[in-house]
Amino acid sequence: MHIPDGFLSPSVALPLWGVSAGIGGYALRRVSRELTERETPVIGVVAAGIFAAQMLNFPIAGGTSGHLIGTALATLLFGPWVAILIMTCVLSLQALIFQDGGLIALGANIFNMGILGALVAYAIDQTLRGIWGDRRWARTAAAFLAGWAAVVMGALATGLELALSGLVPANVVLPAMGGIHALIGVVEGLITVSAVTFLRTVRGELMVERPVAGRVPLWVAGLALTLLLTLLAPLASSDPDGLERVAEDLGFIQAARPPAFELLPDYTIPGLSNRSLAVILAGILGALMAFGLVIVLLLGWRSRQRERVSNSKT
Amino acid sequence: MSLLIEAEGLVYIYPDGHPALQGVSLRIQRGEKIALVGPNGAGKSTLLLVLGGLLRPTAGILRVEGEEVGNGDPRRLRAKAGLVFQDPDDQLFSPTVFDDVAFGPIYQGLPEWEVRERVHRALEAVGMAWAASRISHHLSVGEKKRVAIATVLALRPELMLLDEPTAGLDPRGRRELIRLLHRLPQTMLVATHDMRLVAELFPRVIVMDQGRIVADGPAHQILRDEALLEAHGLEPP
Amino acid sequence: MNATHFHFHDPYQPLDSPVHRLDPRVKLILALGFILTATLLPVGAWLSYALLGAAAWMTAHLSGLGIRNVLRRSVLALPFVLAALPVVFTAPGPSWLTLSLGPWQIPVRVEGVIRFLSVLLKSWLSLQIAVILVGTTAFPDLLAAMRAMGVPRFLVMTFGLMWRYLFLLVDEAIRMLRAREARSIAPEVPGHRVGGTLAWRAQVTGRMVGTLFLRTLERGERIYMAMVARGYDGEVRMLPMPPLSGPDRALLAGGLLFLIGILLLGWVSRALFL
Numbered sequence: 001m002h003i004p005d006g007f008l009s010p011s012v013a014l015p016l017w018g019v020s021a022g023i024g025g026y027a028l029r030r031v032s033r034e035l036t037e038r039e040t041p042v043i044g045v046v047a048a049g050i051f052a053a054q055m056l057n058f059p060i061a062g063g064t065s066g067h068l069i070g071t072a073l074a075t076l077l078f079g080p081w082v083a084i085l086i087m088t089c090v091l092s093l094q095a096l097i098f099q100d101g102g103l104i105a106l107g108a109n110i111f112n113m114g115i116l117g118a119l120v121a122y123a124i125d126q127t128l129r130g131i132w133g134d135r136r137w138a139r140t141a142a143a144f145l146a147g148w149a150a151v152v153m154g155a156l157a158t159g160l161e162l163a164l165s166g167l168v169p170a171n172v173v174l175p176a177m178g179g180i181h182a183l184i185g186v187v188e189g190l191i192t193v194s195a196v197t198f199l200r201t202v203r204g205e206l207m208v209e210r211p212v213a214g215r216v217p218l219w220v221a222g223l224a225l226t227l228l229l230t231l232l233a234p235l236a237s238s239d240p241d242g243l244e245r246v247a248e249d250l251g252f253i254q255a256a257r258p259p260a261f262e263l264l265p266d267y268t269i270p271g272l273s274n275r276s277l278a279v280i281l282a283g284i285l286g287a288l289m290a291f292g293l294v295i296v297l298l299l300g301w302r303s304r305q306r307e308r309v310s311n312s313k314t
Numbered sequence: 315m316s317l318l319i320e321a322e323g324l325v326y327i328y329p330d331g332h333p334a335l336q337g338v339s340l341r342i343q344r345g346e347k348i349a350l351v352g353p354n355g356a357g358k359s360t361l362l363l364v365l366g367g368l369l370r371p372t373a374g375i376l377r378v379e380g381e382e383v384g385n386g387d388p389r390r391l392r393a394k395a396g397l398v399f400q401d402p403d404d405q406l407f408s409p410t411v412f413d414d415v416a417f418g419p420i421y422q423g424l425p426e427w428e429v430r431e432r433v434h435r436a437l438e439a440v441g442m443a444w445a446a447s448r449i450s451h452h453l454s455v456g457e458k459k460r461v462a463i464a465t466v467l468a469l470r471p472e473l474m475l476l477d478e479p480t481a482g483l484d485p486r487g488r489r490e491l492i493r494l495l496h497r498l499p500q501t502m503l504v505a506t507h508d509m510r511l512v513a514e515l516f517p518r519v520i521v522m523d524q525g526r527i528v529a530d531g532p533a534h535q536i537l538r539d540e541a542l543l544e545a546h547g548l549e550p551p
Numbered sequence: 552m553n554a555t556h557f558h559f560h561d562p563y564q565p566l567d568s569p570v571h572r573l574d575p576r577v578k579l580i581l582a583l584g585f586i587l588t589a590t591l592l593p594v595g596a597w598l599s600y601a602l603l604g605a606a607a608w609m610t611a612h613l614s615g616l617g618i619r620n621v622l623r624r625s626v627l628a629l630p631f632v633l634a635a636l637p638v639v640f641t642a643p644g645p646s647w648l649t650l651s652l653g654p655w656q657i658p659v660r661v662e663g664v665i666r667f668l669s670v671l672l673k674s675w676l677s678l679q680i681a682v683i684l685v686g687t688t689a690f691p692d693l694l695a696a697m698r699a700m701g702v703p704r705f706l707v708m709t710f711g712l713m714w715r716y717l718f719l720l721v722d723e724a725i726r727m728l729r730a731r732e733a734r735s736i737a738p739e740v741p742g743h744r745v746g747g748t749l750a751w752r753a754q755v756t757g758r759m760v761g762t763l764f765l766r767t768l769e770r771g772e773r774i775y776m777a778m779v780a781r782g783y784d785g786e787v788r789m790l791p792m793p794p795l796s797g798p799d800r801a802l803l804a805g806g807l808l809f810l811i812g813i814l815l816l817g818w819v820s821r822a823l824f825l
Contacts (some may be wrong), residue, residue, distance in 0.1 A: 005681075022594070034756050045712055046764075048767070049767030056760055167670065192757070217642075392782070403770075407774045418782055465781065
């Protein structure tokens with residue numbers, strides 16, 4: 001999901017740089033005002049910790065392995081602004097030193113994985129705990145879904161950006177990214193839940209319980225973004241030409257249709273309707289399966305966890 | 315000799331309720347080299363943090379050169395005392411050795427030339443002048459320990475507080491460090507488990523256990539008192 | 552989101568070369584300018600791509616890193632290119648040839664191939680220059696350059712702390728992974744399920760993440776103490792940077808002009824051809 005340089009068209013990458021720099025700068029001011037001087041140096045170390053935690057991979061199946069991204073975890077632990085700052089640092093260093101993601105694409109990557117992830121995780125955690133009350137299982141479910149949604153929404157945003165850049169049709173990239181990350185998100189959600197639960201058990205005082213709906217504007221923003229992406233993604237998938245047209249009108253796609261080719265009649269791909277339909281169906285099926293898996297795993301995990309807490313002291 | 319630091323009935327209770335210091339009184343004269351020994355959890359590190367002005371005592375009085383340090387401003391204490399932490403990776407938090415040694419002088423508000431001068435002198439004093447542009451991460455443990463001492467020397471403190479300076483060093487690193495401590499003219503209070511180091515370097519020994527000072531006297535007396543040492547989980551050198 | 556974070560070592564190569572000696576501010580600005588130029592170039596500006604490539608390869612050669620070394624490292628991050636592959640089939644315009652895949656006839660579009668190759672080249676060029684930048688500039692120098700470019704000091708300090716403890720914490724993470732491996736039984740019996748369910752494995756990993764976090768926070772506290780002991784008061788202070796030397800300024804100006812020239816060439820030639 002770390003987009004390299006060269007993939008996004010300038011009219012997508014540069015405005016997102018601006019957006020991320022603006023929000024990052026605001027987060028910076030917010031954080032340096034809200035945190036005590038005691039906590040400020042800790043941010044750098046925690047960012048390194050997230051970076052290192054991403055190394056803790058574990059086998060899923062067939063040679064693939066999963067690992068944490070950490071945006072949701074950071075949000076649940078430190079609140080959205082600190083999380084945005086931490087993820088900005090993590091993603092910047094990954095881009096600069098390890099070429100994980102590009103430098104001009106950094107704005108987009110920070111937006112997708114840092115800003116969007118933190119806002120979505122925050123909104124979901126707040127909403128669910130608001131609905132269900134601050135009970136143990138509610139916190140667990142909220143943490144899981146926060147982790148899951150942060151990943152899926154980030155992936156959808158990535159897909160949209162690639163589609164807006166005229167690289168991949170939305171009806172291909174959105175179901176693909178959404179479907180794959182619906183599964184990857186399960187891993188993120190599970191790790192987030194166990195890490196948060198562990199930290200709450202071992203060092204309860206560390207977990208500053210975020211009061212429900214503590215920051216209403218943020219919560220609204222996160223929820224709005226979540227809803228927007230959930231609605232926009234299927235919309236764009238079912239009408240990729242619409243998205244492309246919008247992108248062209250806004251000048252997102254450079255050279256999408258050079259004059260020489262414009263003389264030709266509008267294109268048709270044989271079997272397009274069937275193919276895109278199949279992809280959409282696969283995407284929907286994947287998402288449904290992922291949701292089912294989530295529920296099954298969550299139930300199994302909760303009953304298992306009760307046994308394990310009694311006979312293991314980590 | 316003149317009185318540098320005086321503590322009376324220091325108490326420190328951690329936020330979780332653990333009482334680390336339970337009435338510690340001591341006086342440190344200028345130029346003294348004192349070893350602070352005792353089992354783990356005796357309160358040695360806490361005492362160093364309180365004397366270094368990093369933790370505010372829950373109760374008790376602290377005087378620097380006869381003047382009481384109020385609860386308001388521990389900075390006076392920090393200006394006098396330099397603390398060398400046990401793990402040099404905590405002490406060396408900057409990317410390069412130079413940045414780290416310069417950190418203190420920069421925060422003292424010194425002009426650039428003096429910062430550079432102090433960094434150079436401090437690194438020279440610990441024999442690490444060659445490493446100024448090195449990256450801290452790449453140094454050996456012994457080198458890190460010496461740079462950690464330089465970060466404090468650059469502040470020109472009157473009292474140096476060292477926590478386990480020889481921990482984790484191989485025999486040669488340990489030997490070099492002892493030689494370095496021997497050379498430094500500053501007043502020193504050194505928390506350690508290394509009883510051979512104590513015997514070699516320190517005329518005065520303070521024994522702590524369970525947050526209290528249980529013995530304070532000349533090294534040759536205390537190190538010979540096997541009953542005392544054994545009662546507090548220590549071994550004679 | 553890929554699991555390729557294992558190329559973990561400081562990419563800086565401590566050599567002595569004209570590129571290494573160049574002021575880090577000049578290097579950072581030129582590298583960013585290079586990548587920006589690559590991003591802004593139109594699709595199919597082959598001559599401009601070639602000129603950028605020549606500049607990158609010349610720098611790689613001058614830096615002593617070696618062209619081959621830079622190429623090898625720049626290929627590592629290319630798998631993402633697969634994400635751009637669909638454009639070959641879905642771009643508008645005439646098809647170039649048609650692939651037969653069983654019952655399907657998939658047209659390969661001229662415009663799609665042009666766009667795909669353009670993205671591939673832009674991305675590859677950007678990667679090469681990034682590899683050269685971090686290969687020839689020690690991270691503390693990059694930090695100084697960032698500060699000179701107006702990155703907020705607090706962020707610079709945070710980057711510095713992060714980089715300082717990154718390798719330490721990664722070592723810790725690797726030790727934890729080894730400890731987990733040493734304790735987990737992995738019988739090589741086919742069909743035998745290893746290490747419990749996915750949820751259980753995720754939980755173990757979550758606890759490891761939690762443990763790592765605890766250690767991280769505790770270390771953060773101790774570092775804060777060490778900073779306060781030396782006068783830290785919440786404000787970030789650093790020594791001023793010396794001004795750029797004459798030759799450095801000239802090189803910076805020349806480099807930027809070169810990049811602007813390439814950009815103009817790319818757009819002008821496109822306008823002429825169409």
